Amino acid sequence: MGFFDRLWPRKPARPDPQTEQTRALADRLTELSPPLKLARDWRARLTPALAQSLSYVSDVVRTLPPAHEASAANWLADPYIHAFFAAPDEIAHVLSRSAELHAWFESHPLANETYAVLGMAMSERRSFGVAQHGDQVHADVAQTTLSFDDHQVRVCGETEADLRALIVQRVVEQIALEGLAQISADETRRDALEQERALLRTRLQLLTRHGAGTHRMVGERAVADAAELARLEALIAANEQALAALGLKTDALEHELSVICEVLAHPAQHANVEMRQLRLSPMNVLIEPGVAETGGVSGAPIVVPLAHIPASPAGVRAFSLVRFARKDLQPLPRVLDEDSRFVI
Structure with a gap:
């Protein structure tokens, strides 16, 4: 260190928030709202807010459980797949309804499998059932049964890493769209x-x-x-x-950019994920914490991510990362024809 450096020590350089990812997302936002490019110093003002959203969403996505093989052969072995689907034959039938899944395989002819986000509606139903405690069987025991339906596959990737990167991009874009919605409401x-x-x-x-x-x-x-x-x-x-x-x-223009930057700087207010820890019986009956796995009471612990998006009409959606093979994909027309028989 030189003499002048000891007298006037230099401040450590701050990391540049303008990365390849933030630049790509900034360009993507200008596609969603082209007038943003006309605002003063739009990229320099947008980048720090984008970096905050990217950091927050990336940390959340990093904590998601690993992808599970969505197949009939894995239904009994994987407690996640067993909980999400009522029967092994249902897996391929339900997932093959996704037009996005078919489109992905068509655009990737050499891929044998894909990683995808499986979104679901999770509901809880209170009822009375039979439970065994020790050597005694008790009737009319209050129970909570979980069910998963409305399975949707919209986002696919070649690898799990690619899929996680796509999730980050989509969520940050969704947060920015909340800002655009506020601007529209203001107008x-x-x-x-x-x-x-x-x-x-x-x-x-x-x-x-x-x-x-x-x-x-x-x-x-x-x-x-x-x-x-x-x-x-x-x-x-x-x-x-x-x-x-x-x-x-x-x-x-200045107002529009300020609103988007404000929304992106506070991502947790517009999208967050709750990791709900559950223990389910083979019949998807919720086993309350503290109940010992004795006397016939057993259950597999799983962690179900719940996406909270305040502006979404669905409110809260359960989701999971899954791996789906091309060989299990059923033809889309046949699936639609079978379902159409029940439409009035």
Whole structure:
């Protein structure tokens, strides 16, 4: 270290948030909203927020359980696949309904298998059943049974690493879309406020022409008009304040970029994953924590990721990473034909 370095030590260099991944995602966001490129220093301002979302989502995806082989042969051996599907023959039939899965195999003719995200609706049903404790069998025991349905496969990858990278990209894009949705809501609200302002000012002009304020200072009509005038002025003031909070239309680009950056900087508010630890019996009956595996009570522990997306109409969805072989893929037309017989 030199003499001047000892007198004025240099600050350690901060890591550059502009990586190949953040640059690619920034370009992707400008495809979703092209006007972003017109905002001042859009890439430099967007990159730190993108880096925060990428770091958060990457940490979450890293904790996901490994992919499970989705096949009839693995149904008994794998407690995850056993829990997700009611019978071994159901696995290929249900997954083959996915048009995205067929499209992926068509675009990868040399691939023998794919890694995919299996999304499901998880429901809990309370009932009474029979349970054995020690040597005694008890009837009418309160039980919770889990069921998984509405199986969906939308995202596929060549390897598990590729799939995890795709999940990170999709989730970050979804968070950015939440920002775009907020912008759209702001613009809709601006239009509604401007229409409301025009109506309020028209009513105010009509009321003023009737003489409110200079009207005869006696009689119920004058008092009523004065009260209505005060109410309209208060509504107009509130309307102007709400419009001012949305900013000027000339600042729309700056506002749009600021909103997206704010949303990306707080990813946990818009998408998070809960790792729910469960112990299920072979009949998918939930075994409560603390219940010993004795007297016929046994169960396989599994960890089910639950995706919480506040803006999604589905609310919470269970999902798992799976590996599916091409040889198990059933023809899509035949699957659709079989199901169509039950459609009225």
